Amino acid sequence: MSIFKDHIDAMSAYKPPLEGRDPVEYTLLDFNERTIEVVEPIREALHGLIDSGRLHMYPSYGDIAEQIADYAGVGADQVMITNGSDHGIDLIIRSACQVGDEIIIPGPSFAMYSQCAKFEGLHMVEPQYTREGGYPVDEVISSVTDKTRVVVVSNPNNPCGTIVSPDDIVRIAKAAPGAAILVDECYFEYSQVTVADRLHESPNILITRTFSKTWGLPSIRLGYVLSVADNINALLNVRGPYDINQFAVVAVSAGLKCRDLTLAYVKEVMEVSKPLLEAFLEQRGVEFWPSAANYLWVFPQNPEAIELALRDEKILVRPKANAEGQLGLRMTIGTEEQTRHLIDVLGRALP
Template sequence: MSIFKSHIAAMSAYKPPLEGRDPKDHLLLDFNERTIPVAEPIRKALEEFVNSGRLQMYPSYGNITDRIADYCGVQSDQVMITNGSDQGIDLIIRSACNAGDEIIIPGPSFAMYNQCAKIENLSIIEPHYTRDGGYPLAEVLAAITDKTRVIIVSNPNNPCGTLVSPQDILALAKAAPEAAILVDECYFEYSKTTVAEYVGSYPNLLITRTFSKTWGLPSIRLGYIISAAENINALLNVRGPYDINQFGVVAVEAALDDVVSTESYVDEVMEQAKPLLENYLNAEGIPFWQSAANYIWAFPENPDQLNEKLIAAGILVRPKADAEGRIGLRITVGTVTQVEHLIGVLKS
């Protein structure tokens, strides 16, 4: 008999396929990461911190919240840093829900939403994205009840890259004023779409973001929540005082000193490399979902065989099933050179 809650003991862990991922041996196009190393000022800042004699001290966050708020165009009291955006998602769901409450998670989507919901023993409502219809807004609106406590808007969604308009998100906020509208904007720098300007007007809007994706810092785990000040104050009661490590703060400070480097990488990915891959897929008649992020979910006729060939060629992508169980390959878009290499392997 387990000493833990029965529903937790019966769960399975979220185990992303991390084994064997070596950037020296593979072109990593499987986890939607930045595909080139971080900017040199970030590496140098981390090296200086290691040599500063402060590793034995507890983290001291300084004005990092102010700097992130300034970057986002919101007030400092509308921002809270978290241990990656995963912690932000977990904190919001834990704080908003009791066992038996309902959460609406349109799928397929990021596995952590379901994982956090199952931990809290919630009832999960899961309308489906479609390639033609995108986010199932009508179905989500119809699913709202007096037991709905959280509605997930992954914007853009992973794995399909579908974007939800701010107007549709605000429609959800109006339709479910007692529910938290959790808008996951972890790919914001790619999509350039946000509802951050509305958090002061809609107290049930909560946005999660991260420095893992565009900025290339997933290994040191720093994300943040944007929401109304009263929500931030409540969530600070749940987050631990030292949950975010000092490495993350040091790296993000350096990253915010050099936003241009990140913007340059984003421009190459979205304006040059991504159209290159889309044009190839179109020319080959391979269907794919229109994406507002740095990845494309493509559906070749022989995905398993193609994936094996890509692995043999040293390229990792991520097989993902749609709502009907059809396997597609979610491909991270990197630099122009990397995409040209991928296309060359696909052609062969």
């Protein structure tokens, strides 16, 4: 007999394929990360913390919430820092739901939402994205019941890159006033689409964001939640006082001070590399989903063979099946040089 709750025992762990990802050996296009090292001022700030004689102290967060608020264009009382955005997603779902409540998670989507829903014992409602129709807005609205406690809007969605307009998100928020509308803006810097300026209209919207994907800091974990101050205060009751480590705070503070360096990388990815890859795929007649993010979900005829061919040339991408079980390859877009190399290898591997 287990000491744990039955539904926890019945779950399986979320285990992304992280092992063996050597950044020297491989071009890592499999986790939607920044594909090059972090900018120098961040590295210097981290060395500074090691040498500061403060490692034996608990972390203190100073004015990091103010710095992030300034970057996000909201008040400091509208920000809560988290240990990566996974932590924010977990805290929101945990705080809003009880066993048996409903959560709407349009799929296919990022695994953490369903993982959190499972460990809270929630009933999942999963309308599907389509390549043509995008996020199923009307189906989501018609699925709302008096048991719905969370509606997920992954914006843009992983793996398909689909974006939902701020107007549609506000429409969903108004249709489900008793639910938390969890808007995951993990890839905000790439999409530039946000509802951060619409929080006053819909107090049930909670945005999660991260310094993992654009800023290159997934290893040290800093995310944040944006919402109206009352929601932030409630979530702060649940978050631990030391959940975020000092390295993350120091690195992000340094990164925000030289944000132009990071935003130059975003510009290269979105304005140079992505159009190159899209044009190549269109020219070769390979289907992919329209994406507002730094990745494309690509459906070649022979995905297994293409994945192996890329791996042989030291490029990693991520296989992801669609709702019909058809396998696609999610390809992270990096620098122009990396993208030209990817196109070169794909050009030889595609039939």
